[in-house]
Amino acid sequence: MVKYYSTMIKRISLQNYRNIESLSADFEPGVNIVIAPNGSGKTNLLESIYFLSYNKVFRTIEQVGQLVSHNSELARVEAELDNQSISEKLVTKEGKISALLNKKAVVPSRLGDKIPVLLFAPASVNLVDGDATVRRDDLDTFLSKIDGDYRLTLIEYKKIIKQRNAQIKLIKDGESDYSGMGFWDGKLIDLSHKLYQHRINYIQTLNDTSKEVELERYTPVTIIYKEHVDVSGSSDKFSEYMRVLEEKIATGRHKELGAGKSLYGAHRDEISIFMNEMDLRYLGSRGQQRVGAFIYKLTQYSLLKKVKDESPVFLIDDLMSELDTKNREICGRIIVKNVEQSILTSAEETEIDSETKSVSKFVRIIRD
Ligand SMILES: Nc1ncnc2c1ncn2[C@@H]1O[C@H](COP(=O)(O)OP(=O)(O)O)[C@@H](O)[C@H]1O
Numbered sequence: 135m136v137k138y139y140s141t142m143i144k145r146i147s148l149q150n151y152r153n154i155e156s157l158s159a160d161f162e163p164g165v166n167i168v169i170a171p172n173g174s175g176k177t178n179l180l181e182s183i184y185f186l187s188y189n190k191v192f193r194t195i196e197q198v199g200q201l202v203s204h205n206s207e208l209a210r211v212e213a214e215l216d217n218q219s220i221s222e223k224l225v226t227k228e229g230k231i232s233a234l235l236n237k238k239a240v241v242p243s244r245l246g247d248k249i250p251v252l253l254f255a256p257a258s259v260n261l262v263d264g265d266a267t268v269r270r271d272d273l274d275t276f277l278s279k280i281d282g283d284y285r286l287t288l289i290e291y292k293k294i295i296k297q298r299n300a301q302i303k304l305i306k307d308g309e310s311d312y313s314g315m316g317f318w319d320g321k322l323i324d325l326s327h328k329l330y331q332h333r334i335n336y337i338q339t340l341n342d343t344s345k346e347v348e349l350e351r352y353t354p355v356t357i358i359y360k361e362h363v364d365v366s367g368s369s370d371k372f373s374e375y376m377r378v379l380e381e382k383i384a385t386g387r388h389k390e391l392g393a394g395k396s397l398y399g400a401h402r403d404e405i406s407i408f409m410n411e412m413d414l415r416y417l418g419s420r421g422q423q424r425v426g427a428f429i430y431k432l433t434q435y436s437l438l439k440k441v442k443d444e445s446p447v448f449l450i451d452d453l454m455s456e457l458d459t460k461n462r463e464i465c466g467r468i469i470v471k472n473v474e475q476s477i478l479t480s481a482e483e484t485e486i487d488s489e490t491k492s493v494s495k496f497v498r499i500i501r502d
């Protein structure tokens with residue numbers, strides 16, 4: 135295994151974070167296993183680390199203010215890394231976030247670079263069995279994480295779509311005409327093209343990376359990008375994408391008017407995740423789908439490691455519970471082989487195979 139410079143979490147301290155009034159937990163390189171009964175706060179602990187890195191909540195569409203314990207006004211998350219840096223985030227009930235790096239105030243997004251994190255959670259299986267939006271959002275979140283240009287382009291694109299949709303509604307209601315539409319069309323086509331190029335590059339790199347991950351007896355995943363427009367008419371799919379998009383927009387005005395929203399653009403593209411030449415969506419059991427979704431995340435982890443030249447912390451929430459003994463063993467082994475530091479949660483110690491246990495650190499959630 136190639137060694138990368140690693141970001142290791144040494145300690146996490148929480149105060150008034152959801153059901154955790156006060157906690158400090160120490161971690162080591164390699165696999166860290168958090169075993170505690172359901173409802174005790176394992177997911178909350180992982181979520182707090184995710185929040186430190188991404189500035190958002192992963193589980194639901196909740197507001198960040200809901201991270202604060204019911205009987206408190208302010209939640210606090212602190213991470214001490216092995217390079218001695220201390221990242222700290224505070225959130226109020228009203229949802230106001232502030233951040234400190236080594237006790238000095240910084241913009242909250244700064245901490246994301248300090249603690250690169252990737253998450254696998256039970257809901258990650260939706261990447262496989264959910265609709266296109268789940269995969270697209272995950273793709274957008276991931277690309278925004280590794281590429282600042284993508285992040286800014288996406289923010290601008292979403293703004294344009296919103297404004298263009300508002301304009302379509304005005305025209306529909308007879309309150310405006312098409313005279314101003316050319317401006318929005320031009321923006322939408324330019325930004326779609328840019329997002330498209332980034333995404334195609336990402337998929338190429340991901341498909342290359344997936345072959346390098348040590349997967350034991352599992353096979354690598356392959357991603358297929360599915361444009362919402364037909365680009366097969368030319369060998370240069372990038373210029374074809376723009377040309378067809380222009381054409382669609384010009385000829386589809388009535389359709390967009392009927393729908394009251396933008397029907398063409400990068401927000402309509404999809405990806406499919408394949409394993410063994412099969413779309414994972416249609417793969418057999420829930421367990422297999424879970425493994426597939428996990429391998430996809432592990433591949434993203436490996437890509438992040440390559441691009442950033444340092445290894446993120448891999449948060450793995452409740453992976454084992456739906457797997458049989460054999461798959462638990464294989465998953466355990468590939469985590470040990472591929473991941474520099476992981477935090478793995480489980481409700482029962484028996485869910486973790488003995489080989490993985492023998493090389494892992496057990497983290498007790500000690501409430502002080
Ligand atoms: N803002 C909050 N204040 C207090 N408790 C909360 C808050 N948000 C969630 N909880 C509680 O956290 C618990 C769930 O913790 P969770 O991390 O999902 O447990 P586990 O993953 O160990 O099963 C639930 O009992 C829930 O009511």
Ligand SMILES: [Mg+2]
Binds near residue numbers: 177
């Ligand atoms: Mg949980």
